[in-house]
Amino acid sequence: MAALVLLALLALRSTTAGEPSERLAGTAAPKPSVIRFGVPAVGIGGRPIVGGSFLSTTHIQGLLEQEFKSDGIRVEWNFFKGAGPAVNEALAGGLLDFTSLGDLPAFIGRSAGLKTRLILTTGSRGNVYLAVPVGSPARTLEDLKGKRLVVHKGTATQLIMSRILAQRGFSESDFRIINLDSVASLPALLSGDIDGLWSGLTLLEHEDAGRVRVIFDSRTDTGRDGKAEIASQGTILVTENFATRHPDLVQRVVNVLVKTADWNSDEANRETLFTLWERSGVAAATYRRSYRGVPLALRQSPLMDGFFLASLAAGAQAALDLKHIRAPVAIDGWIDRSFLDRALAELKLEKRWTAYDAQGAPAP
Incomplete structure (x- = not known):
């Protein structure tokens, strides 16, 4: 459904106006x-x-606003309650220049024809996590077969859930x-x-308060017993036009983002970081638990290393196999490393972060 909405928006946009770059061909932007x-x-x-990433820190501290103040360029932040699907609709409508995005909505947008470049990873x-009511008798994922499970469809959470189910011989059906x-x-939970409920960090806070019980954590409950680690990939995209x-x-x-990632990575x-992110409404104690x-x-590494690339490719293939997207997504033609590489060189951070190989081990 999300892909169909995007296709309709892209078709409408193409019939109403050309890209600004086309209209200004031959002139300086x-x-x-x-x-x-x-x-x-x-x-x-x-x-x-929101908290949790170097983009969050950049926003909270107003670092991009400081960077562009002397140019007279304003920085506008748009937060979407509708998550990835809503962001894709905004991209299709030409309403954004940059965005952070989880892997599934990024795949959906790319598959539907959104013209973006993947320039950084936010993680x-x-x-x-999978949480159940405190009084639930369920102790494992298997105990919930046939039961009512909530996920926000079209988001990275749906893809990682689908991959976990498939790894254990289940499907969403x-x-x-x-x-x-x-x-x-x-x-509702x-x-x-x-x-x-399949969701993110806030479930830990509610478990600490005794409101829910977490029975599955993808970080600790995948990648064991010979099974591959399943993780979602955060991305930062820029529109091709911009x-x-x-x-x-x-x-x-x-x-600015890479410099902030360096600060975020400093033990x-x-x-200070967890206290800063607490402005999102998620307690610092919850971030401490997540990062224990x-x-x-x-x-907090921005590197698009072997682990990121392999995980992204695996996620794109899984999204296709599970019919979350209608057309395959080629990773190589989407990623633009030039901005990251130059930032690392200019900031002298080429050796700041450990690069990992496709299996998740430190790269030689």
């Missing part, structure tokens, strides 16, 4: 008055702040899958109207 960023989430209570080890966004799904017209501005954006900043035993640099 004027400097934009605004750079428009999309974020496929909202904070607790719908607040326009190659994204995980999800083995459960009663219900589509709800993050705002509506938690009340707390009221007992559903039997389980990258073509303003490569200098894209480079400056990437430089000396761990508590995990080096900041492992999850």
Whole structure:
């Protein structure tokens, strides 16, 4: 359904106007008055702040605003309660220049013909949780077969859920899958109207408060017993149109993001970072639990290394096999490393992060 909506929007746009780059062929692109960023989430209570990544830190600290202040360029942040599907619709409507996006909605957009470049990763080890009501007798995923499970369809959470189910010999048809966004799904779980919820970090906070019980953690419950690790890949995309017209501005954006990733990766900043992200409404204690035993640099690295590429390719193939997308997505033609490579060189951060190979081991 999400892909069909995108195709309709792209068709409408193509019949109403050409791309700005086409209309201005042969002329220098004027400097934009605004750079428009999309974020496929909202904070607790719908607040326009999220945590968890170097993009979050960049937004909270106003670092891009500082970078472009002297140019008179405003930075506009758009937070989407409708998550990835809503971001794709905004991209199709020409309403964004950059966005962060989980892997499945990024695949859906690319498969449907959205013209973007993948220029950074915001994390190659994204995980999800499955929670049940406190009084539920369920202790394992298998206990929920035939039960009502909620996931926000068209998001990275749906893809990682589908891959986990397939790894264990299930499909979505083995459960009663219900589509709800993050705002509506938690009340449904707390009221007992559903039997389980696939979601992210906030489930840990509710478990700590005794409201739910987490029975599956993709970070610890995949990659064992000879099974492959399953993780979602966070991406940062720039539209082809903006990258073509303003490569200098894209480079400056990437430089700011990579510099922030360096700060986020510094263990000396761990508590400061979690306190900063707390502005999203998620408690610092929840971030501490999520990062327990995990080096900041492992999850805050912007590198598009072998593990990221292999996981992204596996996710794209799984999305096709599971019929989440209608056409294959070629990873090689989508990724543009030039901005990241230049940022690493200019900031002298070429050796800042460990690169990992396709199996997740440190690359030689």
